[in-house]
Amino acid sequence: MMRSTSSTIRTHGAAGSTRATRAAAALAAGALALSLAACGGSDNDKKSGDDHSGGATGGTGGGTTVTLPKLDGQTLEVAAVWTGGEQKNFKKVLAEFTKRTGAKVTFVPAQDPIINFLGSKIAGGQPPDVALLPQPGAIKQAVDKGWAKPLGPEAQAQLAKNYSQGWQDIGKVGGKQYGAYYKAANKSLIWYNAKVFENAGASEPKTWKDLLATAQTVYDSGVTPFSVGGADGWTLTDWFENIYLSQAGPEKYDQLAQHKIKWTDPSVKQALTTLAQIWSKKDYVAGGAKGALQTEFPVSVTQTFTGGDQPKAGMVFEGDFAQVNIGETKAKVGTDAKVFPFPAVGSSAPVVSGGDAAVILKDSKAAQALVTFLASSDAATIQAKLGGYLSPNKNVPNSAYPNEVQRKIAQALIASGDDFRFDMSDQAPQAFGGTPGKGEWKDLQDFLKNPSDVAGTQAKLEKDAAAAYGSGS
Incomplete structure (x- = not known):
C-alpha cells in the first residue's frame, strides 16, 4: 500500500505541530499552482543532468556528502x-x-x-532496528510506549543541514528528535x-465550481469523471482534508x-456536504460507491490511464506518489498523464x-548510521532519480527528479518552506486516523456508501474521535 504516504507532515495534536505548520497554506498553494501551470513537457523534455531548481534546491546531490562508519558483519532490519515499486526503489537505497x-x-x-505490527514484533522480542512511520501520531505513540530512541548527533546534523525547521519539528516529541522525514507527499493533486x-474539450479547473463543470464535461463525453480508491480509507480522508x-x-x-x-x-457539515456533490453522483465515480469501495488505491490510478481514450475514469485524486502507479x-507523466492542484473550495487552494x-x-x-544516511541528500537523491x-x-x-512534473512538484514543496498543513488523519491517534475498518x-x-447522511456521519x-483522543491511542 502506498500512503504518505496517505502515502498524503504533521505532529500528534500538540502545540508544536501548530507552530511547525503555522503559516497559511495559501502561499504554498500559489507556488504549486504557478509551478504546475508551467509544466507541459514530456518525461524527456529536459536532461537529467540539468538543474532547473532556480535556487529552490541546493547541494550537489552527487558523490558522497555524508560520512558513514564501517559496519562489516552487522545486520539491520x-x-x-x-x-x-515504492518498496523496490527503497531497497536500492538500502543497497547503497x-x-x-x-x-x-x-x-x-x-x-x-504499523504501530500494531510493531507492537506484535516487540512483544515477540523481534523488533526491527528502524521503522518508517507514516503518521506523527504513530511517532508519539512509539515514544510514549518506550519503543522509539532519540536520534544521535550525526543524524541531527544531517537534519539541520538539509531540512527546514518545520520538517525537523514534526519529527520531535517533547523537544527531542525521534524522526527523520525521509519521504514527503504533496496530497493536493488531481x-x-x-x-x-482533449476529446471532451475539458480544461484544468481552478475552483471547486470549475471542477464540477469539468466533471460534467468529461461525463458528457462518455467517460466517468472520477476514480476513487475507496477500499483504502486513507484516500477518503485526503478528499475531506483538502x-x-x-x-x-x-x-x-x-x-x-x-x-x-x-x-x-458546522464547518464539518459544510465540508461533507461539499464532498457529497461528487460522491452522491454514482455516475461520477467509477463503479459507483460499491465499486469504489472495492478499489484499492493502486488500481484507482492505473484504471485511469489504461484503456486508451476510454478508461474507467478520466481523473484520480491523490498525491505525487501516484506516479509510481502511473509508471506501471x-x-x-507530463504527456499522457497530467496534473493540476486541488481546486480552491474557499478563498485559496489547499496544500496538504x-x-x-x-x-x-x-x-x-x-x-543510527542508517537514519543518518536517510537524512542525507545522498539517499534521497538515489530514490528521487527512480521516480514516484x-x-x-x-x-x-x-x-x-526524472520528469518535469515531478521537478515542479518538488520545487514547490521546497519553496514553500514551512507553509503547509500536515495530513489531518495522520496527526490523530492511530485508532481514529490510521486503522483500516475503524474510526475516520x-x-x-460509510459516507461514500451513503453521502446523504451528513449528520449521521x-x-x-x-x-470515534472522542474515544480515540480520550485514550490517546
Missing part, C-alpha cells in the same frame, strides 16, 4: 508499509547503504496500522488522462486536527502534505 558500510539490511514488509480531457482546509481555513483545520472542536461542528501503465519518518527502535551504531518519490530534503538537486477511515467509507466521527 527496516520495516515499512511500502509495496510494489550496504555498499558504503558493509552492513546487511533486510526490508521487512509491515501491515497497516491527475488526469490527457486524451480524455476540502476542509480550503473551505474552513488553516485555523479551523488545526483545531479539528487536535480535536479542539468537535466533528459535529504505458502512460507517460504527508510523509514517512525513519524512527530507531533498536539503538545501535548501525541503526518526493523528498523534503532541500539539498536534493531538482534535476534528480471506516466512517468516511458527523455523529459517528465525533464518537
Whole structure:
C-alpha cells in the first residue's frame, strides 16, 4: 500500500505541530499552482543532468556528502508499509547503504496500522532496528510506549543541514528528535488522462465550481469523471482534508486536527456536504460507491490511464506518489498523464502534505548510521532519480527528479518552506486516523456508501474521535 504516504507532515495534536505548520497554506498553494501551470513537457523534455531548481534546491546531490562508519558483519532490519515499486526503489537505497558500510539490511514488509505490527514484533522480542512511520501520531505513540530512541548527533546534523525547521519539528516529541522525514507527499493533486480531457474539450479547473463543470464535461463525453480508491480509507480522508482546509481555513483545520472542536461542528457539515456533490453522483465515480469501495488505491490510478481514450475514469485524486502507479501503465507523466492542484473550495487552494519518518527502535551504531544516511541528500537523491518519490530534503538537486512534473512538484514543496498543513488523519491517534475498518477511515467509507447522511456521519466521527483522543491511542 502506498500512503504518505496517505502515502498524503504533521505532529500528534500538540502545540508544536501548530507552530511547525503555522503559516497559511495559501502561499504554498500559489507556488504549486504557478509551478504546475508551467509544466507541459514530456518525461524527456529536459536532461537529467540539468538543474532547473532556480535556487529552490541546493547541494550537489552527487558523490558522497555524508560520512558513514564501517559496519562489516552487522545486520539491520527496516520495516515499512511500502509495496510494489515504492518498496523496490527503497531497497536500492538500502543497497547503497550496504555498499558504503558493509552492513546487511533486510526490508521487512509491515501491515497497516504499523504501530500494531510493531507492537506484535516487540512483544515477540523481534523488533526491527528502524521503522518508517507514516503518521506523527504513530511517532508519539512509539515514544510514549518506550519503543522509539532519540536520534544521535550525526543524524541531527544531517537534519539541520538539509531540512527546514518545520520538517525537523514534526519529527520531535517533547523537544527531542525521534524522526527523520525521509519521504514527503504533496496530497493536493488531481491527475488526469490527457486524451480524455482533449476529446471532451475539458480544461484544468481552478475552483471547486470549475471542477464540477469539468466533471460534467468529461461525463458528457462518455467517460466517468472520477476514480476513487475507496477500499483504502486513507484516500477518503485526503478528499475531506483538502476540502476542509480550503473551505474552513488553516485555523479551523488545526483545531479539528487536535480535536479542539468537535466533528459535529458546522464547518464539518459544510465540508461533507461539499464532498457529497461528487460522491452522491454514482455516475461520477467509477463503479459507483460499491465499486469504489472495492478499489484499492493502486488500481484507482492505473484504471485511469489504461484503456486508451476510454478508461474507467478520466481523473484520480491523490498525491505525487501516484506516479509510481502511473509508471506501471504505458502512460507517460507530463504527456499522457497530467496534473493540476486541488481546486480552491474557499478563498485559496489547499496544500496538504504527508510523509514517512525513519524512527530507531533498536539503538545501535548501525541503526543510527542508517537514519543518518536517510537524512542525507545522498539517499534521497538515489530514490528521487527512480521516480514516484518526493523528498523534503532541500539539498536534493531538482534535476534528480526524472520528469518535469515531478521537478515542479518538488520545487514547490521546497519553496514553500514551512507553509503547509500536515495530513489531518495522520496527526490523530492511530485508532481514529490510521486503522483500516475503524474510526475516520471506516466512517468516511460509510459516507461514500451513503453521502446523504451528513449528520449521521458527523455523529459517528465525533464518537470515534472522542474515544480515540480520550485514550490517546
